[in-house]
Amino acid sequence: MNQINILWVDDEIESLKSQIMFLEAKGYKVSALTNGYDALDFLRENTVDVVLLDESMPGITGLETVARIKEIDQQIPIVMITKNEEENVMDEAIGSQISDYLIKPVNPNQVLLSLKKIIDNKRLVAEKTTTAYQQEFRSLFMALNDNPDHNQWMDIYKKLVYWEMEMGKSNSPEMLEILQSQKQEANSEFVKFIGRHYADWMTPKTKDAPIMSHTLFREKVLPYLDPNIPNFFILIDNLRYDQWKAIQPIFMESFRIVEEDTFYSILPTSTQYARNAIFAGQLPVDIEARFPEQWRNDDEDGGKNLFEDLFFAQQLKHLKKDIRFSYTKITNHNDGQHMVNNIHNMLEYPLNLIVYNFVDMLSHARTEMEVLKELAGDEVSYRSITASWFEHSPLHQALKKLADKKINLIIATDHGSVRVKNAVKVIGDKQTTTNLRYKHGRNLNYEPKEVLAFRDPREAGLPRPNVNSSYIFAKGDNYLCYPNNFNYFANYYRNTFQHGGVSMEEMIVPVIRMVSK
Structure with a gap:
């Protein structure tokens, strides 16, 4: 030194x-x-x-x-x-x-301690973090090999996120590489776990199923609504658990966290399916049956998330709950400023739904704009740019206006995203969907070991657009490309954040309950 x-x-x-x-x-x-x-x-x-x-x-x-x-x-x-x-x-x-x-x-030791806090803090923290993870490595390894259930998988993922963020404080590329390798191994095992259990979770009579998109409101929001104060249910789209941990300190300046939890996004881990399931309280196959005019499959024209307030009203009716609510969707900065100006009017409603679309725009824009590829090139920078966005966002401005009011606040998301690294080939006809993490079509040709496949979409709670339609989902950090111009698209999308498939980052997502301080 x-x-x-x-x-x-x-x-x-x-x-x-x-x-x-x-x-x-x-x-x-x-x-x-x-x-x-x-x-x-x-x-x-x-x-x-x-x-x-x-x-x-x-x-x-x-x-x-x-x-x-x-x-x-x-x-x-x-x-x-x-x-x-x-x-x-x-x-x-x-x-x-x-x-x-x-x-x-x-005394001299007081001065020495102060100097160590200032100068040696990073080095001491890095050394302690590396040593602590070395001790934790074996217990995580044993947990992965102990046939974890859906609750234990959530715990494993939270621990991996914790260590990934702690490693950001150290300067040990070797230990970070070991952690990334362990996380990759965990995702491989997680994909197998989902393959074994997902179809069972879609059966209504299954008791041992996690809280998922279609049961989120019923299980994690409705029981905690306070009839005596305004309640806010804010869905920040495409928010991974580690991104939540990055913005958590900003929330804690104004709110007290009562419960921090996770739930499972349904497949595909995409806005159209997972978010509609949250607001309808139903699986996509049931939404299509109940709302044939409003549901749009991937290959159909029209917006895929235009009826969330209608779906939610019907969910309340089905649950026999007469709750007056407001619904606000933010898709651009002007929408956000209008919400800031209007936030006090929402206090008149027992329940306020706010859908904030920023993070999803960031992940999609990242694949289109070179400047964002530079800004969000890995998980560390992705978390950092999320925290920077939230701190200066209209959403944060609006919440600060509510900080001195007595409110109940629940934050959730529809799905997460994963940084994709390995392109795999898929062949399909003209009707095959274009998403990089999942596809459905009539004549899909793929390597079975590289995807999770449902030949009968109904087994996964999904509509069947055509008689012979099947769904495939990319595993881990794979992404699906067609043979035409394969190398170009493989290079273009490599290391971008995508969603729709099967990974811990996409499926295990946060739901947090807070109250004003």
């Missing part, structure tokens, strides 16, 4: 010689000055890693020195050291974006 340069500024610096010698014995290089003016001159000419700064000095005070240091270098960490314990001084110092605050008299 390179030697760390410390600047210690105190008008009584002579009395701190023993402290300086202690730090130098620990390997730090310490430069000592007695006033703010000299410190500013020094910083203009020298590179410093941390400034230790006395608050009360002749000439310019410590707080005034902080402001001028920030003009020279906005990022330099500053530790304020003071005899003054008054709260307003602390508030002003913290408001000046200092890194730490110590009260005199300070």
